[in-house]
Amino acid sequence: RDWATLSAWQLVLVQVLWAYLLCGWTFGSELTFELPDNAKQCFYEDITIGTKCTLEFQVVTGGHYDVDCRLEDADGTVLYKEMKKQYDSFTFTAAKNGTYKFCFSNEFSTFTHKTVYFDFQVGEDPPLFPNENRVTALTQMESACVSIHEALKSVIDYQTHFRLREAQGRSRAEDLNTRVAFWSIGEALILLVVSISQVVLLRSFFSDRKTTTTRVGS
Amino acid sequence: MVSVKCILGSVYALYFHIGETEKKCFIEEIPDETMVIGKYRTQLWDKQMGSFLQTSPGLGMHVEIKDPDTKIILSRQYGSDGRFTFTSHTPGEHQICLHSNSTKMALFAGGKLRVHLDIQVGEHTNNYPEIAAKDKLTELQLRARQLLDQVEQIQKEQNYQQYREERFRMTSESTNQHVLWWSIAQTLILIFTGIWQLKHLKSFFEAKKLV
Numbered sequence: 001r002d003w004a005t006l007s008a009w010q011l012v013l014v015q016v017l018w019a020y021l022l023c024g025w026t027f028g029s030e031l032t033f034e035l036p037d038n039a040k041q042c043f044y045e046d047i048t049i050g051t052k053c054t055l056e057f058q059v060v061t062g063g064h065y066d067v068d069c070r071l072e073d074a075d076g077t078v079l080y081k082e083m084k085k086q087y088d089s090f091t092f093t094a095a096k097n098g099t100y101k102f103c104f105s106n107e108f109s110t111f112t113h114k115t116v117y118f119d120f121q122v123g124e125d126p127p128l129f130p131n132e133n134r135v136t137a138l139t140q141m142e143s144a145c146v147s148i149h150e151a152l153k154s155v156i157d158y159q160t161h162f163r164l165r166e167a168q169g170r171s172r173a174e175d176l177n178t179r180v181a182f183w184s185i186g187e188a189l190i191l192l193v194v195s196i197s198q199v200v201l202l203r204s205f206f207s208d209r210k211t212t213t214t215r216v217g218s
Numbered sequence: 219m220v221s222v223k224c225i226l227g228s229v230y231a232l233y234f235h236i237g238e239t240e241k242k243c244f245i246e247e248i249p250d251e252t253m254v255i256g257k258y259r260t261q262l263w264d265k266q267m268g269s270f271l272q273t274s275p276g277l278g279m280h281v282e283i284k285d286p287d288t289k290i291i292l293s294r295q296y297g298s299d300g301r302f303t304f305t306s307h308t309p310g311e312h313q314i315c316l317h318s319n320s321t322k323m324a325l326f327a328g329g330k331l332r333v334h335l336d337i338q339v340g341e342h343t344n345n346y347p348e349i350a351a352k353d354k355l356t357e358l359q360l361r362a363r364q365l366l367d368q369v370e371q372i373q374k375e376q377n378y379q380q381y382r383e384e385r386f387r388m389t390s391e392s393t394n395q396h397v398l399w400w401s402i403a404q405t406l407i408l409i410f411t412g413i414w415q416l417k418h419l420k421s422f423f424e425a426k427k428l429v
Contacts, residue, residue: 029232031337032245043234115245122231128346128360145361152368159375163247166379170386177393184400188407195411199418206426 028121030160032060035067035106036113042103047074047094047122054121055080055102056089058164061171063112068105074098084108117164125153233334241317248339249378250309252371256281256337258316260298263330270332279333280319286310295319303343309378340374341367 035041047053059065069088071080073096080090080102094100104116138146236242246254260277261270281302283292291312292304306312318331344367350360 029336030339031232031335032247034243034245041234043232045232120232128357128364141358142361145358145365148365149361149368152365152372155372156368156375159372159379163375163379163382166382166386167247170382170389173386173389173393177389177396180393180396180400184396184404188400188404191404191407192411195415199415202419203422206422206428 028119028125030117030119032115032117034113035062035104035116037109037111038107039113040103040105040107041116042101043118043120044099044101045120045122046098047100049094049097051094051123052091053094053100053123054089054091055118056120057104057116057118058087058161060115060117060164060167062114063109065114065168067114067116068108069102070105071100071102073100119160231334231336233332236316236318236331236333238318238331241315242333243313243315244335244337245311245313246337246339247311248306248309249374250306252340252374253303253305253343254312254314254337254339255301255303255343256314256335257301258296258299258336259334260318261332261334262298263332277331278319279316282315284313284315286312309381340371 029043029045033041055071057067057069059067064084065086066084067086068083069080069085070078070082071090071092072078073094075096075098079092082088102118102120104118106112106114234242248254258279260279262277264271277298278295279298279300280295281292281300282290283302283304285291285306286308287310292302294302296302304312314337316333316335341364344364346360346364349355349363355363
């Protein structure tokens with residue numbers, strides 16, 4: 001199984017086989033998109049029966065950090081429906097062949113637009129090597145490598161979720177900073193304006209009374 | 219050659235619908251020196267046939283990519299099927315925007331456009347069978363290479379995390395300073411305007427001979 005010993009045409013043949021196998025596997029889709037207010041965004045994917053799929057989503061920025069999510073199978077049956085959820089993860093096994101649809105809705109919000117992250121894993125990750133060639137079991141080294149690979153995948157997954165939470169926290173902190181700055185300046189100005197106008201108003205009250213008193217007196 | 223076979227063989231898994239002049243934007247928050255490969259495929263809705271066409275000649279998509287400083291790093295017109303790639307030089311939120319730039323507006327009138335999209339980031343951009351063939355690696359060597367790539371990606375993300383945490387800390391410090399100094403300033407303004415009011419009114423009433 002040393003690649004150097006395979007002849008040129010054998011190498012080409014193996015590459016072609018890998019190419020077809022690779023394309024047979026569906027990759028996971030991980031996207032972060034902007035969802036404007038009063039908008040709904042749907043994504044579709046063709047899934048074959050028996051495939052184990054996971055949909056995970058998280059609202060990164062915007063408003064109260066919540067969104068409506070709905071997952072429907074090929075016949076329109078609702079598999080998952082949650083309103084105003086901040087983060088969730090849903091695993092299911094495809095019971096039918098066809099186009100599955102999942103939608104994120106921000107229709108309940110009037111002016112905040114949101115950024116939503118989702119990760120839709122369909123099936124397993126493609127193997128590094130085609131399984132057809134595997135006649136013997138994995139050696140200890142190879143199975144150790146596989147375990148490390150899986151562990152690292154979960155580390156990367158945790159990192160992503162941590163990064164999203166941190167982005168949320170950071171956006172709130174930056175919002176807070178801007179708001180504190182503007183409102184402080186605003187309040188200081190209001191204080192000045194109010195105190196000056198109080199004095200001016202009082203003066204005007206007393207000026208009128210003085211005129212009335214003199215008129216009555218004379 | 220692998221990519222040619224892939225385009226012929228299958229669709230990129232996830233798809234969504236886009237309107238005529240609609241612009242869809244996706245955000246990728248990535249550390250620096252990270253490669254991103256995006257592939258898309260478009261299908262035009264045919265009203266007569268009532269289904270989506272397999273290929274759509276004359277259809278184009280405009281891809282615009284902005285870096286975290288909102289500077290445009292890629293702005294190109296692609297055909298109905300396209301592949302774009304870029305490597306980040308600054309860590310942060312990169313924005314990938316797509317909008318259709320169709321030449322056949324008449325055909326498109328009232329039509330929908332289906333866009334298949336696949337964006338791969340970091341170590342997912344590596345094509346391992348290709349690397350194995352090119353460097354003539356054994357299975358174990360290839361697995362080790364994959365693990366190395368993954369660990370490198372984790373390291374980059376950790377560095378980016380450090381940088382972000384610093385920014386967060388600076389924002390919090392700045393808020394703290396704002397709150398502190400503006401509170402003091404406002405209290406002082408309150409005291410001084412209070413004193414000024416009393417003094418001014420006292421002199422005013424004395425002048426008016428009311429006191």
